[in-house]
Amino acid sequence: MIMWIEKVVGGLGDKKKYREYKQRVRRLPDGYRQTARALERYLMNLGPTGNGKNLIIMLNDLADLLEQSAAAGTPLREVVGTDPADFAEEFMQNHAGGSWIRSERERLGRAIDRAEAEQRP
Incomplete structure (x- = not known):
């Protein structure tokens, strides 16, 4: 039961x-705060793939960059x-x-490669 909940809402550590x-x-x-919020919104709309840990790492790197700047x-x-x-x-x-967009681009490319390979005599 706990594994299912973590998949839906993420682990407590990630939260x-x-x-x-x-x-x-x-x-x-x-x-800088406004920039961070705008970038976060844009990045979230691009749909980061992977798990919540990757997202947290990315956002913390963004915070590091803006704090240092x-x-x-x-x-x-x-x-x-x-x-x-x-x-x-x-x-x-x-x-x-x-991002999910990059994943879908790669998936599209692989599908076309397979289709082309099947078309060859």
Whole structure:
């Protein structure tokens, strides 16, 4: 029964780590906090694959980056660049699991490769 519940809602350890991440974001200066929330929303909509642990690692890395940038006084555009969507997608690709979109692209490619192989005489 416990395994089923953890699959649906995630482990308690993951929830605790997620709450800790949210607290870190709340402590960021306003612009960095807004950026963290916007990036988190975008990353979550890309649909990170894998398990909750990969998601927590990715979000904590994001918090690390923004905390360090805020401490150094790095302007937000120097952190995320001119296209924040490109930044977010590259950021996600650098983490285990990536996104469901990437998984589906790879799956599509494999399906076409198999179809092509079957078509050969």
